[in-house]
Amino acid sequence: MSRLLAKAATLAAACAALSAHAGGPLNLCGNTPVKYNKTVVLNYDQGNMGGRTKAQADAIVNTAIATWNNVSTASVTLQRGSDMPVDVTLANYNTYVGNSFSTFQDGLSPVVYDSDGSIIDAFFGTGANTSVIGFAGSAYSTCSYLEGRAVINGRISISDATMTTALTHEIGHLIGLDHTQLDSDQALAGSNYPLMYPIAYRTLSTLHEDDIAAITALYPDTNVNATYGQISGVFTQVAGTAIQGANIWAVETTTGKVYSVVSDYLKQGTGFFKLLLPPGTYNLRAGAIRSGFTGGSSVGPFSELSTDPSFVSPLYVGGSRIATVTFGNLTPTPVIVTAGCIGTVNWKIDGTGTLSGNCNGRTLTASKAGTGFGSVTTITPTSLLSCGAVCSASFANGTLVTLKATPDSGSVFTGWSGACSGTTACVVTMNSAQSVTATFAATYSGTLATRYRLYSNATLEHLYTTNLYEYQYLTNQVTPSCCGWSPEGPIYKIFSTDASFGGVSAVPYMRLYNPFSFQHHWTTDLNEYNYLGAVGWQQEGPDGYILPGPVAGAVPLYRVYINVAGGLHLWTTDASEVAYLTSVAGWTNEGISGYVLPLP
Amino acid sequence: MGLSMRRALRRIATVALLVPGLALAASVLPLDLDGIIDRSGVAFEGRCIDTHSEIDPSSNQIVTLTTFEVKDALKGAPSNPYTIKQLGGEVGGVVNRIDGVPSFTVGEDYVVFLPGVSQLGFSSPVGLAQGSFSVKQQAEGRTVGNGRDFREMVPQAALPASAREKAAVAPGRLTRIDLNEFKQLVRQRAAR
Numbered sequence: 001m002s003r004l005l006a007k008a009a010t011l012a013a014a015c016a017a018l019s020a021h022a023g024g025p026l027n028l029c030g031n032t033p034v035k036y037n038k039t040v041v042l043n044y045d046q047g048n049m050g051g052r053t054k055a056q057a058d059a060i061v062n063t064a065i066a067t068w069n070n071v072s073t074a075s076v077t078l079q080r081g082s083d084m085p086v087d088v089t090l091a092n093y094n095t096y097v098g099n100s101f102s103t104f105q106d107g108l109s110p111v112v113y114d115s116d117g118s119i120i121d122a123f124f125g126t127g128a129n130t131s132v133i134g135f136a137g138s139a140y141s142t143c144s145y146l147e148g149r150a151v152i153n154g155r156i157s158i159s160d161a162t163m164t165t166a167l168t169h170e171i172g173h174l175i176g177l178d179h180t181q182l183d184s185d186q187a188l189a190g191s192n193y194p195l196m197y198p199i200a201y202r203t204l205s206t207l208h209e210d211d212i213a214a215i216t217a218l219y220p221d222t223n224v225n226a227t228y229g230q231i232s233g234v235f236t237q238v239a240g241t242a243i244q245g246a247n248i249w250a251v252e253t254t255t256g257k258v259y260s261v262v263s264d265y266l267k268q269g270t271g272f273f274k275l276l277l278p279p280g281t282y283n284l285r286a287g288a289i290r291s292g293f294t295g296g297s298s299v300g301p302f303s304e305l306s307t308d309p310s311f312v313s314p315l316y317v318g319g320s321r322i323a324t325v326t327f328g329n330l331t332p333t334p335v336i337v338t339a340g341c342i343g344t345v346n347w348k349i350d351g352t353g354t355l356s357g358n359c360n361g362r363t364l365t366a367s368k369a370g371t372g373f374g375s376v377t378t379i380t381p382t383s384l385l386s387c388g389a390v391c392s393a394s395f396a397n398g399t400l401v402t403l404k405a406t407p408d409s410g411s412v413f414t415g416w417s418g419a420c421s422g423t424t425a426c427v428v429t430m431n432s433a434q435s436v437t438a439t440f441a442a443t444y445s446g447t448l449a450t451r452y453r454l455y456s457n458a459t460l461e462h463l464y465t466t467n468l469y470e471y472q473y474l475t476n477q478v479t480p481s482c483c484g485w486s487p488e489g490p491i492y493k494i495f496s497t498d499a500s501f502g503g504v505s506a507v508p509y510m511r512l513y514n515p516f517s518f519q520h521h522w523t524t525d526l527n528e529y530n531y532l533g534a535v536g537w538q539q540e541g542p543d544g545y546i547l548p549g550p551v552a553g554a555v556p557l558y559r560v561y562i563n564v565a566g567g568l569h570l571w572t573t574d575a576s577e578v579a580y581l582t583s584v585a586g587w588t589n590e591g592i593s594g595y596v597l598p599l600p
Numbered sequence: 601m602g603l604s605m606r607r608a609l610r611r612i613a614t615v616a617l618l619v620p621g622l623a624l625a626a627s628v629l630p631l632d633l634d635g636i637i638d639r640s641g642v643a644f645e646g647r648c649i650d651t652h653s654e655i656d657p658s659s660n661q662i663v664t665l666t667t668f669e670v671k672d673a674l675k676g677a678p679s680n681p682y683t684i685k686q687l688g689g690e691v692g693g694v695v696n697r698i699d700g701v702p703s704f705t706v707g708e709d710y711v712v713f714l715p716g717v718s719q720l721g722f723s724s725p726v727g728l729a730q731g732s733f734s735v736k737q738q739a740e741g742r743t744v745g746n747g748r749d750f751r752e753m754v755p756q757a758a759l760p761a762s763a764r765e766k767a768a769v770a771p772g773r774l775t776r777i778d779l780n781e782f783k784q785l786v787r788q789r790a791a792r
Contacts, residue, residue, distance in 0.1 A: 026625075026699075027621065027623050027697075094659075094660060098660070098661075121718055122719060122720045123659075123661075123687050123718070123720065123722050124626075124687070124701075124715075124718070124722060124723075125714065125715035125716060125717065125722055125723040125724055125726075126715055126716030126717065126718050127639055127715040127716055127726075128715055128718075128726075130639060131628050131629045131631055131635075131726065131727045131728075131730075132626055132627070132628050132629075132700075132727075132728065133626075133627040133629060134627055135625060135626035135698065135700060136624060136625060137622065137623045137624030137625055137697075137698075138623060139623075140621055140623070149624075156629070158629065167627075169627065170625055170627055173623070173699065174625075200627075290747065290775075291747070292745065292746065292747020292748065292775060293747060294703070294747075295699075295701070295702050295729065297699075297700075297729055297747060298699075304703060305703060306705055306708065306734065307705060481751070481764075484751075484756075
């Protein structure tokens with residue numbers, strides 16, 4: 001029911017022609033999504049937001065609206081207007097917010113700072129202001145939204161990061177987005193669930209690709225066909241009866257990126273769905289909406305009540321969700337998307353169906369091999385391919401593609417294999433699927449090991465380890481329900497032995513443990529190591545070796561700190577994470593701990 | 601029907617000609633089960649026997665009134681039947697949708713946790729959807745769940761025996777547990 005369960009415990013973040021992803025549009029007018037046809041101008045409240053000053057409150061709202069404004073493929077624009085003429089309270093709520101027609105046409109879209117939580121309490125029950133963060137939305141008429149409103153609870157005690165996440169999600173609803181259901185079923189880590197997931201597991205500060213496609217689908221900019229292809233069709237039972245309320249998603253086979261929509265989201269009674277997809281090769285899948293996502297937590301237009309189509313046969317059998325259905329079943333039929341392509345997939349719940357249209361390009365798969373590092377990119381067409389360990393891109397039939405391999409410092413390029421050979425530029429004619437491999441050899445000494453990051457809700461600690469067994473054990477992958485840490489995946493590489501890279505010698509990266517606060521700490525500074533040892537930390541010795549200075553091919557490892565729970569440190573190579581934590585969540589940037597090697 | 605109600609309906613009927621709807625969405629913090637129990641003044645297992653929307657004369661809002669037949673009081677002393685007033689609903693073609701506020705299906709059973717009634721008479725479940733647990737008859741018996749993972753809401757050691765067994769053999773979400781064991785958990789906490 002709740003449109004968003006904000007994850008407060010995480011300190012790290014704390015129509016006819018249009019498709020809309022996530023569950024689809026929040027509201028329909030007939031079979032047409034309701035949306036704004038004008039700039040959304042928000043009017044901020046006077047007064048404070050509980051313990052936050054007006055300036056601090058304004059900054060949170062600014063961040064939330066900027067997140068949506070920054071989607072380059074969407075045309076929706078939110079902006080700040082003049083402030084409300086008064087400090088909105090329960091006493092004057094109906095005059096400035098309320099639900100009377102006059103408040104929908106007064107030229108104001110209030111963002112109310114409910115400083116003492118009295119508005120929340122009045123409308124949700126006494127004491128609700130200890131758990132309800134706020135609410136937001138828009139009034140609509142003649143298929144367009146007129147004005148919006150948001151009420152934010154200033155009495156509730158949550159971090160700025162959590163408040164920002166919650167408010168961004170709510171503004172997503174305000175501009176017309178419904179929920180999405182992409183989660184562990186699609187192998188996503190909790191931190192990377194879409195922002196429009198009904199429960200706020202997402203801790204990354206950026207939007208998920210499904211959020212971006214969703215807002216683009218509802219408000220497509222003129223450049224949309226340069227970025228996305230379009231797949232539409234119907235999803236039916238074997239006999240051809242439309243299936244309403246199924247979760248339909250496309251997963252890109254190389255990157256694992258996923259995009260979703262609910263079948264018959266425009267309520268046409270046909271099982272129609274439409275997805276905007278960036279270039280790539282996709283498998284199309286379908287499943288059922290989780291039965292917990294009803295009412296306000298609903299995904300799509302058929303899950304308001306437990307008796308709605310999303311929760312009954314054929315999507316639920318004997319009270320249980322059906323197994324995931326794949327277009328093409330055991331040999332999935334690939335849908336190869338190129339920018340601007342239009343394809344149609346009409347398929348059935350038994351996995352059979354047809355693909356037509358021009359989303360049938362040729363896939364080029366490029367891989368990297370060897371002990372070294374480097375990049376593989378396309379020279380022509382430009383910038384369509386930029387590889388991790390493996391990458392792929394789809395090209396129109398007959399396209400001539402030229403690839404370049406560039407070794408990082410500390411590595412050399414030793415040659416192509418597959419569709420190319422030699423060490424010069426690789427030219428491939430895309431008249432069929434092609435694969436090439438670029439091999440890089442390392443010129444460094446020592447042994448590299450992958451570093452994993454995990455998180456404990458109990459101690460609020462992020463732990464880093466190169467011991468895969470420790471990572472799997474603590475995250476319950478060895479013994480279920482063992483330890484409760486959340487896996488956050490591999491993050492970078494460090495040396496497990498004394499080493500050098502690009503002419504720079506690595507130094508020991510010392511680990512300590514505090515038996516009182518249950519926190520671990522890492523440093524290359526022996527003075528810090530010795531000092532902490534003298535004040536009660538347990539010295540655990542070298543936990544690997546990292547580079548003390550910058551080297552081409554290596555990336556900075558940042559250290560940030562927040563004075564919460566006795567003091568918490570976090571180490572990351574993600575500069576955007578540092579920027580978010582320090583600008584929004586109250587962390588302090590303590591600089592660069594050293595340099596490590598990025599994952600391929 | 602009183603004068604104020606007739607006036608309110610006329611006002612809404614006028615609005616209906618011009619404004620088909622208002623859609624809002626609420627955000628809430630995640631609460632553990634103890635937090636839900638502690639924040640509630642009344643908790644019970646009950647069957648939804650009526651739900652309808654109307655204009656609320658005290659707040660001039662569209663509200664939904666839901667009535668439960670109380671089967672088993674777990675905390676406080678709920679009257680029987682027990683009616684709650686929540687923001688949102690549909691009257692005369694005017695939709696006032698408040699996403700986040702739980703909805704209930706007539707004929708279905710729930711365990712609901714309710715805060716104190718506000719000065720305007722509102723009382724949505726604690727933590728909104730989190731305070732509304734649906735009761736289902738499954739192969740293993742009657743179970744409850746609110747859509748969230750019980751392992752996020754209840755400490756491992758406090759999980760009922762059958763839930764611990766289920767969790768041990770089926771890693772992943774634990775979204776439903778035995779109704780009677782759940783009620784025992786609630787009563788134990790409420791008695792403190």
